[in-house]
Amino acid sequence: MDIKEQIKRLKKEKNAVILAHTYQPGDIQDAADYVGDSYGLSVQASNTDADVIVFCGVRFMAETAHILSPSKKVILPAEDAGCPMADMINGDDIVKLKEKYPDYLVMCYVNSTSEIKAHSDVCCTSSNAVKIAQKLPPEKGILFVPDQHLGSYIMEQLGREMVLWDGFCPTHVRIQPEMIKQARELYPDASILIHPEAPRACRELCDQVLSTGQMVQHVKTSETMEFVIATELGLIHTLQRERPDKTYHPLFSGLLCPNMKKGSLEQIVSALEGTGGEVITLPQEIRQKAKYSLTCMLELS
Ligand code: SF4
Structure with a gap:
């Protein structure tokens, strides 16, 4: 069969x-x-x-x-x-971080282990990260884990300082500013979409900084017909299914997550x-505590 x-x-x-x-x-x-x-x-x-x-x-x-x-x-x-990025911080690391900053709130990207979610006050996705951070009490400091680049993007958008863990996505950090400049020359009519997990120097050269879900929505509704996609290449298949009438260029052919x-x-x-x-x-305690940080996200989004 x-x-x-x-x-x-x-x-x-x-x-x-x-x-x-x-x-x-x-x-x-x-x-x-x-x-x-x-x-x-x-x-x-x-x-x-x-x-x-x-x-x-x-x-x-x-x-x-x-x-x-x-x-x-x-x-x-x-x-x-x-996910190598999720594994860049473990339970001991976050306990030490919280000891160092006892009055801070912990905000974790959903791309994290359940143990990290269980230690966090609130979770976020790349779509709602800015909105969630904006709703946290202004008098409180924020520890953001594990992605330093998404964390930096939130800080740029809100002008709010946060303590960032130094994790990163090994796939998105392969994006270089030169690649964006080259794509701009090769495809002058295309809109360049980049994920916030990419470094700031690259994001600043692109037309839109969007999560994967936001990229799909944007491509579906935008009048633009040609795009350069600066995130993992699997997304191009999704976009082709949604809008086969549009043209997509991968930023470079090595933008793949092996996992x-x-x-x-x-x-x-x-x-x-x-x-x-x-x-x-998962142990029940971890599951329940991790669910709490996800529930807090839902309440704030
Ligand atoms: S692309 Fe791969 S390494 Fe990067 S955040 Fe996603 S799963 Fe993790």
Whole structure:
């Protein structure tokens, strides 16, 4: 049987829903029920009556889905798919940081482990980060973890100082100002869209700084017909599906996250059959505390 048919049959049999992040390979995006950003996908899955969630992405994403849907079985098909940025801060680091700044609030990017979320006062996505920070009491200091570049973007937008952890996304920091300048010369009619995980010197040369979800919305509704995409290349597949009439240029061909490319259709089959992938579980205390920081985000957004 064709592998796509096999996935469809197993999905029905197990009452499962398949989620794919926009950085996943195109064939996985095409096999998924929902394609989008990590937090949005977890919310969508929590609103379904599925018993099983297969999350094609990296570990922190599947953990977030588990936090929001503890009664569903959440499976990460590529069990070795982690996020190097999320792993740049651990529980000991954040405890020490909080000891150093005892009166500060901790704001964490959703691209973080559940342990870090559990130590945080509020979470944010790259779409709502500026809005969330703006709503935190002005008399309070903010510790922002783990991405220094998203943190710097928030500070630039609000003119508000924060203490930034020095984490970074190894994929987005490969973007160089020269690449943007070159793209501008090559594609003078294109609008250049960049993710806030990229360094400031690059963001400043682009037309729009947008999260992946915002990029999809922007491309769908904008009158512009040509774009340079300065984020992980998987997004171009999503954009082509949404607006096949427009033209997309990757900023450069190496803008790939190796962890996001670890999945395969075969792994989805194994996850659904119960012979592969990892079923995500978290200690109850971590899950409940992490949920608190996500709930605070929802209340402020
Ligand atoms: S693109 Fe960056 S932030 Fe996203 S999963 Fe890969 S390493 Fe982590």
